[in-house]
Amino acid sequence: MTDLTDAISTSTVPVRTAEQPLTGRRALVTGGASGIGAAVVRALAARGAHVVVADIDTAGATALADEVGGSIWTVNLMDTDALTDDTLATALHGVDILVNNAGIQRINPIQDFNPADFHNILTLMLEAPFLLIRAALPQMYAAKFGRIINVSSVHGIRASPFKSAYVSAKHGLEGLSKVTALEGGAYGVTSNCVAPGYVRTPLVEKQITDQALVHGIPEAEVLSKIMLTESAIKRLVEPSEVGSLVAWLASDDAAMVTGSSYTMDGGWSAR
Numbered sequence: 001m002t003d004l005t006d007a008i009s010t011s012t013v014p015v016r017t018a019e020q021p022l023t024g025r026r027a028l029v030t031g032g033a034s035g036i037g038a039a040v041v042r043a044l045a046a047r048g049a050h051v052v053v054a055d056i057d058t059a060g061a062t063a064l065a066d067e068v069g070g071s072i073w074t075v076n077l078m079d080t081d082a083l084t085d086d087t088l089a090t091a092l093h094g095v096d097i098l099v100n101n102a103g104i105q106r107i108n109p110i111q112d113f114n115p116a117d118f119h120n121i122l123t124l125m126l127e128a129p130f131l132l133i134r135a136a137l138p139q140m141y142a143a144k145f146g147r148i149i150n151v152s153s154v155h156g157i158r159a160s161p162f163k164s165a166y167v168s169a170k171h172g173l174e175g176l177s178k179v180t181a182l183e184g185g186a187y188g189v190t191s192n193c194v195a196p197g198y199v200r201t202p203l204v205e206k207q208i209t210d211q212a213l214v215h216g217i218p219e220a221e222v223l224s225k226i227m228l229t230e231s232a233i234k235r236l237v238e239p240s241e242v243g244s245l246v247a248w249l250a251s252d253d254a255a256m257v258t259g260s261s262y263t264m265d266g267g268w269s270a271r
């Protein structure tokens, strides 16, 4: 006969607390080696989750996984031919929190926009999330728990000139997220977007030169004249602020939040 004390001490049921609400959870964050993704990795790990840092940048992913006690998946999410059912089943094994975050930016008027760039952005930022969600859902349905969190953008609900591919991909991601929410609701799986304004990351730093060129203004004026014009709060979003929102959406407290898109844009989309 099993002694009750033994049964309790050997129990593998995770103990979740207010500070560690994600204990026992396994998360996978695409584009987790840099910027918002890295902040999301840190936020989830700090709350008790084991996090898989999925990125094309092996060195960056490894350094962060070492820092948070997580693991890595080196992957080029633009190469969807390599995202076979077997590869995805292995990478996503046991994952109950999936954060689709990897993204890039290209800025050009439509008439000058390279069709290959348009295709690549749609592949990385819409088709790859679809393939990962598709692969993750069956095990989430079986476990009656899952969290799909898609890093969209204010450009998922608003447009800006010269970002045809990016705006199209993010609007598509918002739609994919809502369909996932409707299908997953009966199985304890939620799906939501987070939609930040401009965040202090390498992706934004890299586009300052391009924005200056395409708008014909000095680089020093890009922040005030382009990036922050629509915001009520005139500063960039910090990556850790997005990480904190994602971590809450991943928690049990957010069980009734699904099909939504949470803006964190300093008031941009209130207009």
Ligand SMILES: NC(=O)c1ccc[n+]([C@@H]2O[C@H](COP(=O)([O-])OP(=O)(O)OC[C@H]3O[C@@H](n4cnc5c(N)ncnc54)[C@H](O)[C@@H]3O)[C@@H](O)[C@H]2O)c1
Pocket: 030, 031, 032, 033, 034, 035, 036, 037, 054, 055, 056, 057, 060, 075, 076, 077, 078, 079, 101, 102, 103, 104, 124, 151, 152, 153, 154, 195, 196, 197, 198, 199, 200, 201, 202, 203, 204
């Ligand atoms: N920075 C912003 O202002 C902002 C605002 C709103 C939304 N977003 C979104 O947040 C997400 C992250 O952006 P960020 O600013 O942190 O960018 P970032 O450039 O700092 O990080 C992007 C990460 O994605 C990885 N990545 C790029 N291509 C990849 C590929 N083919 N396969 C696998 N990994 C790949 C990169 O290696 C990098 O680690 C993107 O989806 C972006 O659209 C960013």
